[in-house]
Amino acid sequence: MNRGECYTDMAKLIAVFFWVLALATAVAFIVHPVWLPELVSLEGADVDRQMNLTLGIAGFAFVLAHILLGLFLWRYGGKRPGSALYWHENRGMEITWTVVTAVVFVGLGLEGSRIWAREYLTDPPANAMTIEVTGQQFAWNFRYPGPDGKFGRTRPDKVDDSEGNYIGLDDGDPAGNDDITTQNVVAVPVNRPIQLIIRSRDVLHSFFVPVLRFKQDAVPGMGIPVHFTATRTGEYEVACAELCGMQHYKMRARFLVMTDAAFDTWLKARSAQ
Ligand SMILES: [Cu+2]
Structure with missing residues (x-):
């Protein structure tokens, strides 16, 4: 050849x-x-x-x-x-x-x-339920406004992890008395529009829920609104999608989608705590 x-x-x-x-x-x-x-x-x-x-x-x-x-x-x-x-x-x-x-x-x-x-960029439907999400190294905090529909004031100097006050709820504000907070677990009712206000307590995090096709940075000093409607009940995962420190890999939460009745029971149980 x-x-x-x-x-x-x-x-x-x-x-x-x-x-x-x-x-x-x-x-x-x-x-x-x-x-x-x-x-x-x-x-x-x-x-x-x-x-x-x-x-x-x-x-x-x-x-x-x-x-x-x-x-x-x-x-x-x-x-x-x-x-x-x-x-x-x-x-x-x-x-x-x-x-x-x-x-x-x-x-x-x-x-x-x-x-x-x-x-x-659009407003959520009028019947949307609002939940606040606050990222911290290395956990996700969630807050429901309670029966009054209003979030109480928070102050950075009130943050005290040893007392479980991860987001700095100010007990001087009566609107915060019925606020319900959870860590690393969030539940939402199925087929109901949900608005999230995404915040961070310390560094950049990113709120990522793969089953929602949804990812938004949590930026210190900002409250970023987004909205979605979950369509199927079940237990899913929230991950942090922004490298935020040594234990970033541990920063995850459970995302529960429930029927209305199950959600009400769940929230009441949280409120009682
Ligand atoms: Cu993170």
């Missing part, structure tokens, strides 16, 4: 590699043996649809590019006399793929921002 044939075989081998890669990617996308956790939120369906759309478009371009790359390698690869044809600049093609890429990119961005706005 001379050198030229050897290069040609190598080019064909690489072409086959690209085709196998394209095929494996397409199969992985269609069969998806490893995929997202179950979906438990009304708004999350949009997030999943957007992700599938983005992956679908990017995947189509990826597969097409690799099939073409393989075809050109197969046909023109190697070191045959006259096989290397140099050309550059095809203005029509360059304008086409630049415009197509720009339209797809901006279009996906616009659609994504609409979905983002639905959870983050």
Whole structure:
């Protein structure tokens, strides 16, 4: 075998590699043996649809590019006399793929921002229940306003972990007397809009509930509102998704979605504590 044939075989081998890669990617996308956790939120369906759309478009371009790359390698690869044809600049093609890429990119961005706005920038429905979330190293605190529907005042100098006052509830404010606080467990009634006000006591944390397709940084000094509606009862997980210190890996909470009756009982039991 001379050198030229050897290069040609190598080019064909690489072409086959690209085709196998394209095929494996397409199969992985269609069969998806490893995929997202179950979906438990009304708004999350949009997030999943957007992700599938983005992956679908990017995947189509990826597969097409690799099939073409393989075809050109197969046909023109190697070191045959006259096989290397140099050309550059095809203005029509360059304008086409630049415009197509720009339209797809901006279009996906616009659609994504609409979905983002639905959870983050619009007001929750009037019947939404508000829960305050406060991250701390290394736990999640939750607070329900109690029967009066009002959160009592908090003050940083009142924070006292040894007394279980993790968020610094000020007992001088009567609105706080019926506030109900929990640590590392939060319950919500199913099919009811929930508004969260996300805060942090110390450093950056990130409130991440995979089943809600929902992740929001907790920023010291800010109360960030977001809202969602959980659609299925069960026990799920909240994780901290921002590296926040040595025990970041331990910072997780249980997220319980309950029927209305079960939720009322649960909250009453917490209130009694
Ligand atoms: Cu954290």
